[in-house]
Amino acid sequence: xxxxxxxxxxxxxxxxxxxxxxxxxxxxxxxxxxxxxxxxxxxxxxxxxxxxxxxxxxxxxxxxxxxxxxxxxxxxxxxxxxxxxxxxxxxxxxxxxxxxxxxxxxxxxxxxxxxxxxxxxxxxxxxxxxxxxxxxxxxxxxxxxxxxxxxxxxxxxxxxxxxxxxxxxxxxxxxxxxxxxxxxxxxxxxxxxxxxxxxxxxxxxxxxxxxxxxxxxxxxxxxxxxxxxxxxxxxxxxxxxxxxxxxxxxxxxxxxxxxxxxxxxxxxx
Amino acid sequence: xxxxxxxxxxxxxxxxxxxxxxxxxxxxxxxxxxxxxxxxxxxxxxxxxxxxxxxxxxxxxxxxxxxxxxxxxxxxxxxxxxxxxxxxxxxxxxxxxxxxxxxxxxxxxxxxxxxxxxxxxxxxxxxxxxxxxxxxxxxxxxxxxxxxxxxxxxxxxxxxxxxxxxxxxxxxxxxxxxxxxxxxxxxxxxxxxxxxxxxxxxxxxxxxx
Numbered sequence: 001x002x003x004x005x006x007x008x009x010x011x012x013x014x015x016x017x018x019x020x021x022x023x024x025x026x027x028x029x030x031x032x033x034x035x036x037x038x039x040x041x042x043x044x045x046x047x048x049x050x051x052x053x054x055x056x057x058x059x060x061x062x063x064x065x066x067x068x069x070x071x072x073x074x075x076x077x078x079x080x081x082x083x084x085x086x087x088x089x090x091x092x093x094x095x096x097x098x099x100x101x102x103x104x105x106x107x108x109x110x111x112x113x114x115x116x117x118x119x120x121x122x123x124x125x126x127x128x129x130x131x132x133x134x135x136x137x138x139x140x141x142x143x144x145x146x147x148x149x150x151x152x153x154x155x156x157x158x159x160x161x162x163x164x165x166x167x168x169x170x171x172x173x174x175x176x177x178x179x180x181x182x183x184x185x186x187x188x189x190x191x192x193x194x195x196x197x198x199x200x201x202x203x204x205x206x207x208x209x210x211x212x213x214x215x216x217x218x219x220x221x222x223x224x225x226x227x228x229x230x231x232x233x234x235x236x237x238x239x240x241x242x243x244x245x246x247x248x249x250x251x252x253x254x255x256x257x258x259x260x261x262x263x264x265x266x267x268x269x
Numbered sequence: 270x271x272x273x274x275x276x277x278x279x280x281x282x283x284x285x286x287x288x289x290x291x292x293x294x295x296x297x298x299x300x301x302x303x304x305x306x307x308x309x310x311x312x313x314x315x316x317x318x319x320x321x322x323x324x325x326x327x328x329x330x331x332x333x334x335x336x337x338x339x340x341x342x343x344x345x346x347x348x349x350x351x352x353x354x355x356x357x358x359x360x361x362x363x364x365x366x367x368x369x370x371x372x373x374x375x376x377x378x379x380x381x382x383x384x385x386x387x388x389x390x391x392x393x394x395x396x397x398x399x400x401x402x403x404x405x406x407x408x409x410x411x412x413x414x415x416x417x418x419x420x421x422x423x424x425x426x427x428x429x430x431x432x433x434x435x436x437x438x439x440x441x442x443x444x445x446x447x448x449x450x451x452x453x454x455x456x457x458x459x460x461x462x463x464x465x466x467x468x469x470x471x472x473x474x475x476x477x478x
Contacts, residue, residue: 090371091378097429098428099423100427110375111377136352155351172351175331184340186425188366189338190335222335255381258380
């Protein structure tokens with residue numbers, strides 16, 4: 001019997017016959033989204049356990065949707081033209097005098113600039129304290145956490161993603177976990193808010209700098225459910241204007257206003 | 270010189286006073302204990318840890334918080350690396366808890382927190398870079414840190430901030446190295462908040478076998 005892939009012509013035909021296959025977790029090219037107010041730049045569904053990354057221009061809006069209620073969108077941010085500048089979680093909470101993220105809050109870099117702002121948020125359960133799962137934490141729960149296993153961990157996903165920009169282990173910095181919350185008790189104990197939640201919760205971020213966004217979608221490090229409890233994440237980006245001088249988020253606090261002034265000064269060239 | 274509130278166990282192999290405002294870098298071998306003494310009280314000691322033989326393994330505040338399920342560092346806390354491995358352990362502290370969520374002050378963040386007039390002031394990130402650049406490291410190596418003796422309460426609505434310290438003259442924290450580590454310290458020069466009572470002061474570092 002002759003295999004259908006026994007010679008190059010048949011192997012080519014076999015490979016090409018896969019084209020056009022649609023699965024849920026994939027990028028859509030060209031991107032299409034009929035529910036966003038602007039030119040769509042990026043439309044991708046990130047698999048449970050998957051990761052993605054993208055260079056995004058200043059002004060771009062980025063929407064994250066927790067499609068089924070169990071996404072954990074762990075995020076790193078870099079200044080696209082100088083990636084040694086990056087998200088600084090400690091400065092983000094310290095400068096804004098609050099550890100809980102939500103609409104109107106800013107994400108700050110380690111150079112005193114605002115890199116993204118949170119335009120809309122109907123989730124309210126986010127975490128800046130506990131960071132990414134790692135191979136050991138996944139191995140304790142699922143038996144393994146390797147990238148080639150069904151149970152990859154968020155930090156190793158970050159390492160693959162940043163490596164594709166020529167970055168490395170030293171560039172994997174403290175992250176934000178969107179959709180999975182951690183509150184702090186009076187005694188400092190971390191109180192997880194892990195759901196599952198109602199499907200469809202979303203947030204919209206605005207890029208205040210040209211940036212590289214990296215996402216891993218793996219179970220939260222404090223999630224002890226024995227099944228790899230994570231569901232797909234929808235990411236959509238559309239073109240938008242650079243923040244105006246009278247923008248209410250820009251004007252909301254003296255610290256935030258100075259962060260915008262620093263970002264605007266950086267682009268004064 | 271101030272005396273130790275309680276003598277450290279073991280043989281002293283290094284004993285040094287870090288001046289107010291200054292950086293400090295030292296290798297602490299596995300099994301050795303570093304005692305930090307807050308000589309005059311209420312001085313924040315910003316603290317980075319790197320594996321001595323591979324500085325891409327370093328202290329991770331988020332891994333430490335997740336593993337111990339608490340944002341404050343108390344007696345017995347294991348200080349974990351980005352690989353989830355214990356780098357040092359707090360084996361004794363005369364201060365109730367220490368901070369690891371507040372990060373380090375920098376010239377740049379100071380412009381946000383206090384105004385652009387503070388840009389020229391010395392800052393912890395400057396100290397970290399001063400020490401690290403001489404050892405081949407740069408800003409990529411600035412990730413997360415510990416602030417010994419610094420008090421950052423978190424209220425029910427998430428409000429947090431650096432408030433008056435809970436340390437006093439002569440209070441100490443002991444850190445046992447679980448692997449050979451390079452520690453980099455910024456003896457915090459911040460003068461715009463209460464992390465050191467608006468008055469940076471010296472600290473003493475004692476390493477024992």
